[in-house]
Amino acid sequence: MSSLAFEASGAALAAVRRHIDTLVEDRVASRIADQDKTLWGPEAEAEAAIRLGWVDAAALSRPLVADILELRRQLAAEGVTRFVLAGMGGSSLAPEVIANTAGVELTVLDSTDPQQVAAALAERLEDTAFIVASKSGSTLETDSQRRVFEQAFADAGLDAASRIIVVTDPGSPLDQASREAGYRAVFNADPDVGGRYSALTAFGLVPSGLAGVDIEKLLDDAEEAAEVLSEDSADNMALALGAALASTEPLRNKVAIADEGSGIVGFGDWAEQLIAESTGKLGTGLLPVVVNSGDPETVSKAADVLVIRLVSPDHEVTLGADEVAVGGSLGSQLLLWEYATAVAGRLLGINPFDQPDVEAAKVAARGLLEERPEALLPDFTDGAVQVRGSGLGMGSSLDDALRDLLGKLGPDGYVSVQAYLDRFGQAELERIRPVLAEATGRPVTFGWGPRFLHSTGQFHKGGPATGVYLQLTGEAAADVPIPGRPFSFGELIAAQAAGDANVLREAGRPVLRLHLGDRAAGLRQVIDAVSRLAGK
Known part of the structure; x- marks a missing residue:
């Protein structure tokens, strides 16, 4: 049972x-279990035909287990016990849940924030293996993270190729390049599974298995459930x-x-x-x-x-x-x-396997990186916070700007907080989520950028136009260059934030952008301002 x-x-x-x-x-x-592509209508058939492999993932992933455990044994014998995972969306969220639930260490790097990248690089590099998880390898965040870790291994006198493990689709550009580079291991996932449905494929199993999770038990439970869920x-x-x-x-x-x-x-x-x-x-x-x-x-x-x-x-x-x-x-x-x-x-009545609006923010970010436009001046600065608004009156203080944004909320609206910051170093910012919910009486989502772009980012642009958006960015203590790229992590995350804000603005969504000139001081200022809104 x-x-x-x-x-x-x-x-x-x-x-x-x-x-x-x-x-x-x-x-x-x-019919789902039989991978019937017709279930979601004629317009969805082409996508559904190549996205239903997840229903058999638990059974088809069994042969991976022995290879994952053997690689873990080999790495442990070499003193490699720390694993850093670079992946976005389902490529990182599933293994993070699996590892955290099992209580094993897995460092998930799903950010382009320079401070978060620097922190991942600074810890026990000599004990570290780096896992790159991407269906194609073209994901800009993941490619940038691979470049900086490969360089860091080499700079530390370590054999970079022996420390890099790849999870990707067979025949992808990353698959070919990784094998040519002689990386330690390349695991292929089922190409007929989209990223967000990939938890029980190589994308979920390789990072968590290497980190020490009992992945056989995970698959046992899933296979047991598959019997009743297909009835x-x-x-x-x-x-x-x-x-x-x-x-x-x-x-x-x-x-x-x-x-x-x-x-x-x-x-x-x-x-x-x-x-x-x-x-x-x-x-x-x-x-x-x-x-x-x-x-x-x-x-x-x-x-x-x-x-x-x-x-x-x-x-x-x-x-x-x-x-x-x-x-x-x-x-x-x-x-x-x-x-x-x-x-x-x-x-x-929708196709659950496509994501038509995710690409818009990526295109906008790439455009900003290529064109390098002049940075927009803030509408005003209040203490450590630079304030920019789209379609907002805002007044002349942070409190005024927040009140104006929230004043755009309708009776069926929601607030989206989007923090392009270090989700570990600035984790206290999440405290504003329930406070905003209390102040507005409306649901409030909280997403760390850029990872939410591969998650709720689709809904914000493709779903009902009822949201208002509070975006936070910040100056990093030090930037981190990206080897082989003409831009740094600081420039990359700034372009991602600006690109997404532009897409939201063009779609008619109200966006308030707060840039923290000093992260610590600005963070405290924002938390205090939100608390005042709620009368706390």
Whole structure:
């Protein structure tokens, strides 16, 4: 029996009851398992035909296990015990959750912030192996991180090629270049799996397995779950979760995900990118909002918010109105949410496997790096914070600018905080998320840039035009050059932030940009200003 558990109440339960019989009659679960590309309509068929390999990932990934464990043994014998992973979106979020849940060390470098890059370079380089995870290898962030680590190994007198491990699609440019460079190992993933569905492929297994996770147990749990998730049954929890996500009336398209003792560390961050990037398009979609138990979104009773509580599968649950509780082992939950998101896509009438708006920010950033336009002057400076606005009156103080941005919120709106900073060094900034939610009475998402561009970034541009956007950038204590590139990490992250802000502005979204001239002082100033908004 699967370890999964599911309960729903109120509007979520009504949605399940309204759709479950039709989903069973249409054999949606078994057709997903059979990789039926027709489930999401004619326009989605071409993409679905090459994106459904994830349904068999747990079984097909078995042969990888022995190779991963043997490489781990070899590296340990050489004194290599620290692993740094460079990957964006699903290539880093899944292994981070897997490793953190198992309590093993894996340094995830999914940022271009110079301070975060420098911190990853500074720690125990002599004990470190570097894992590059990219389907094609063309991801600018990942390529830049590979370049700087390869140079750092060489500068330290270490054999760089023996310390670099690659996960990529077979035949990709990165696959070919890595083999030619003689890197320590190249693992190929199933090309018929998109990045956000890749948790149980080489992208999830290689980094976490090398770090010390029991990946066989992870696959065991997923395979056990696959048996029940592929059944055309009214008891199929993937069908129920998909209906609860996508079919409440009216649609509760802000999905507050709160961990309440699930035993899985950071699962909401992984589910966030899976759901937002899969559904946020054509002016519709679901916006996941990762919260803590008791945060404003979990108690607001807003008509457009669905609360999902992540619990232990054997936990006694007393649901509030219009809530869902989901429990299970990590391996089973990964597959459950992948199935449920595919079901939700069918019910929403969208293709859950494309991401048409993700590329826009990348193109804008590349354009800024190539053209090197003059830096825009701030509209004004308040203390350590430089303030720029798009379509905002703002006044002459940070408090005025924040009030003006939040004044653009509609009754069904949300706030997106986008921090292009060091997510470890400036982690205290996340404290403003629940404070803003309390001050506005609306859901607030928090994303670290540029990683959120591969996650909620799709929803912000392709979903309903109801958000307001607070972007934070900051001066780094020292920049980090990128070998072989005419730009540094500082210039790269500045272009990524400016490029995304430009795309949002062109789409008519209100954007307030705050640049911290001094990170510590500016951070304190922003936290204090947000606290004043909430009367704290």
